[in-house]
Amino acid sequence: MQLKTKELSSKQQRIVEFIREFWLENNFPPSVRDIVAGCGLSSTSVVDYNLKILEKKGAIRRHREVSRGIELPSPPDSSNNLNVPVIGQIAAGQPIPVPDNDTWDITSNADTIEVTRDIVRGREGVYALKVKGNSMIEDLINDGDIVLLQSVNFVENGETAAIWLKSEKEATLKKFFLEPSGKIRLQPANSQMGPIYASPDNVEVQGRVIAVIRRMG
Amino acid sequence: MQLKTKELSSKQQRIVEFIREFWLENNFPPSVRDIVAGCGLSSTSVVDYNLKILEKKGAIRRHREVSRGIELPSPPDSSNNLNVPVIGQIAAGQPIPVPDNDTWDITSNADTIEVTRDIVRGREGVYALKVKGNSMIEDLINDGDIVLLQSVNFVENGETAAIWLKSEKEATLKKFFLEPSGKIRLQPANSQMGPIYASPDNVEVQGRVIAVIRRMG
DNA sequence: ACCCCACAAGAACATCTGTTCTGTTATTTT
DNA sequence: AAAATAACAGAACAGATGTTCTTGTGGGGT
Structure with a gap:
């Protein structure tokens, strides 16, 4: 007597997920037997049984x-959207929960933002953060903006990146600049603010910014 | 001896069009026999014959x-993109060609940017400008950014807008702020820069900014 | 006329595929 | 423990569907 409501059993979630993946890959829905194969099930009747419930x-x-x-x-936007x-908000003093590698659980109940493919440009491991507070205004990034980040561990000099300062526990x-002295300089974009210097072992690059989206009005 | 190249016969065009319509309506592709019925053809082999050519x-x-x-x-865009x-670039001293009213010629060969519907949020008369130069950096808008504007003639106090200064011929x-004195104050976002004051008859609102998109890296 | 070729009609075939039927097993309820 | 119910297994059926085969048609070119 469970599942009276909208909750889906793990098998049903898996089926829905497979349908979405299949659709994404082939641009048309799977057949019942595709689902049998794709989800490692044993019979078409099992699929039909669960499809009826899902419906x-x-x-x-x-x-x-x-x-x-x-x-x-x-x-699933077969065409141009991703x-x-x-995965969270970023603000001075707040930690960022970073996804493990590139195995995203897209089906999880995390918020997602839909962006056109030309923004991501084929990059893997892209996630988004919502900017909280005005602490990043010097980087032309405002409260409420959405920043798209690519999960990487290294960035080029001069790139804007999400950086975790270990000892300060600050994101x-x-x-990002690696100075000749070996120190790392974290430079805001506004001349009113001075840079932050940190030692490499206190710095952890979490991702580099590939786009900013700001909605207004 | 026609149609050696990529040109499609009228029947083939019709088939493709039907496939697109069918897909749009049902979210999955038509079967061969759906095409027979939908295009008023007589045999599945005709469809198969033409599909092979189309392929x-x-x-x-x-x-x-x-x-x-x-x-x-x-x-076909399953509805989430626009x-x-x-329609142009915006930079200090450069005029903006503004579209006439709201009858866009979307099919014209103007550049377009594809955005998800949630950014436009149902608004009419939306167009985009590419920001040229660093003159707008005070508004957290950078060189190369794309600003989405809604074509309106009036804006609320405090909204960011594309404004045409007639005598200066500057966009x-x-x-935008309408002061109690009757003057209009155009306020940059940076305290280092002072506001611009102008008389209402020298100011023409061209559109208000509804989103900013910045791609980096 | 003749032949060649693009194109189409119609039927036939072999799968593919949704659905159903009959059980079986596990879990819950009484 | 017995009964009821949820969930699964396997097979089989009927219709859907892609593909192919044969035949027909009409026009150009030689």
Whole structure:
């Protein structure tokens, strides 16, 4: 007597996820037997059984007697969009939870932002942070902006990056410079503010900024 | 001896168009027999014959032995994207060609930028400008940024807007304030720069900024 | 006329595929 | 423990569907 509501069993989640992946890859929905193979199930009847439940729960829509007649409520944008997870906020003094490597759990209930593919430009490991507070205004980044970051451990000199200062336990967006002296200079964009100097072993690059999106009005 | 090249016969164009419509409506590709019915053809072999040609010409992609295994090179936008015309650049001292009213010629060969619908949020008369030069850096807008504007003639106090100064023949992005004195104050965002004061009849609001998109790296 | 070729009609075929039927197993309820 | 229910397994059926085969048509070119 569980699952009366909209909660999906793990198998059902897996099926939905597979449908989405399949659709993304092939631009058309999978057949029942594709799902059997893709989810390692044993029988088409199992799929049908669960698809019926999924339909009742509103997770999918089916067209009877039509091959591959499965619709997702929000069809994965086969074309030009990507869903980038917004994994948190960034503000001075706040830690960033960084995703482990590149195995994202897109299906998790994390917020996502939909961006056109030309912004991501094929890069892997892209995530987004919402800027909280005005502490990054010197980098032309404002409160409420969304910054898109590529998860990398190293950046070129002069790139804007999300940087974790270990001892201070602070995350911040700054321009990154490795000085000839071996020190690392974190440079704000405004001449009113001086740079921050840190030793390399106190600095951890979390990602570099590849885009900023600001909505107003 | 026609159609050796990529040109499509009227029947083939019709088929492609039908596939696109069908896909748009159902979120999955049509079967061969759907095309027969939808295009008023007489036989599945006619469809198959033409689909093979279409595939050779690169108009579609087919997956053999897979029902509804038709892909369009650019699958129809399932509704989340809009193409916004980039009608020019904005920089101090440069005029902006502003579109007449709200009847855009989207099909014109003007550059467009594709943005997700959630950025436009249903607004009409949205266009984009590419920022040239660093003259707007005070508004957290940088060289190379794309600003999305909604074409309006009036803005609220405090909104960032594209403003045309008639006598100076200058276009600029500034925060707009109507002062109690009746003058208009155009306020940059940086305290280092003072505001510009102008009389209302010298000011023409061209649009208000609804989003900023900056790509880096 | 003749032949060649693009194109189409219609039927037939072999899969593919959604659905159903009959059980079986595990879990929960009484 | 017995009954009820959820979930799964396997097979089979019927319709959907891609593909192919044969035949027909109409026009150009020689």
